[in-house]
Amino acid sequence: MLILPSRRQFLTGLGAGAGLMAATGVYAFDVEPLHRLVVTPYAPDLPNWDPALTLRVAVLADFHVCEPFMPFDRVAEIVDATNALKPDLILMLGDYPAGRIAWRKLPLTDFARIVEGLKAPLGTHAILGNHDWWDDAGVQLSGRGTPAVKRILEARGIPVLENQAVRLVKDGRPFWIAGLADQQPFQKMWEWVSFADVPRTLAAVTDSAPVILMAHEPDIFRELPDRVALTLSGHTHGGQVRLFGRSPAIRKVHGRDYSYGHVVQDGRHMIVSGGFGMSRIPVRFGVPPEIVLLELGSSETAGTGT
Structure with a gap:
């Protein structure tokens, strides 16, 4: 009944x-x-890493500064939390302005002044993301040039790498930080124009020391050679909404899910940060804003990447 x-x-x-x-x-x-605001730790066991090189890296992605969703006091909170982790190196993966969701855009000069407060013995290095191009009316109208945020960050002592690599040394052990230019700075007809140049970037690497590569969009991971020990990406925000470990908003790249976390493909490693901010829709659910903390070369935690 x-x-x-x-x-x-x-x-x-x-x-x-x-x-x-x-x-x-x-x-x-x-x-x-x-x-x-969470700290997400990874300690991947990288096949191309110098086991004698121990490195603590804080990775910051997708600030998307604006009001009300990423005001400057929130940026300052992230800077303080990052410094409290005492990293050897800080890497910023692009997308500093907010785009369409902003109720009020904020000056990137003030953003750069706040992130200048990031402290690490090996410094802070950055790349650009698609929104750094899209939000810059000057370069979009002209179809050329360099986004103003690059000049603004570099004026505060934060180098912005575009198809470049720099050699750093920790405790006598060398390694390279490489940064790709953005893969989606302009759209021509129905196709994206990419400025990323992997051969040029890796040509700047002049010895056998390990390479950490920053690439804002993770899609290029499938094209990278084994020479790269670890790829770091942002862009996806983890899908912004994740239910049961999956995001309905993320498309797969040649059958692979590159939306979030530690990806291992053909023995190569990539970590995709969920970042801090938002785009398209002003919501996050199941993927809280995060600082990614890498512990590389640590014998106590090697092989425990999450």
């Missing part, structure tokens, strides 16, 4: 469901993106 709910039971259930949806909306719109 089918027993139907009473009118009171139906209305109570309906109210509870509406309340749950409202609470979920508040969490995704306000709590997770604006008030949560």
